[in-house]
Amino acid sequence: MMLFGHGDGGGGPSPAMIESLRIMQKNVPGLPDVVADTPERFFKHAASRYSGLPRWVGELYFELHRGTYTSQAMVKKGNRKAELSLRKADLLIGVFAQFRILHQNAA
CATH class of the missing domain: 1.20.5 (Single alpha-helices involved in coiled-coils or other helix-helix interfaces)
Known part of the structure; x- marks a missing residue:
């Protein structure tokens, strides 16, 4: 999974990021296959393919990350x-x- 976009403020991907994705989806030699999809589909696929993986349930926010900008x-x-x-x-x-x-x- 490769996440893209500007930070966690909802900025979304830039035109350059979208262009990079478009290029990577053309089966570039040396790169793995690239598919643009939703996190939901990614995790659903991963759960069906790798059934024995550990699973985290709960909040992912780490309280000690506060103030990381300053x-x-x-x-x-x-x-x-x-x-x-x-x-x-x-x-x-x-x-x-x-x-x-x-x-x-x-x-």
């Missing part, structure tokens, strides 16, 4: 910087691979 801002900023650094590293690995440049410790 608390621990420095941690969030550090995480974002790390994410951007990883993205840059991943892009460089792709470029190096195109030119067959290997890291000295690569196998």
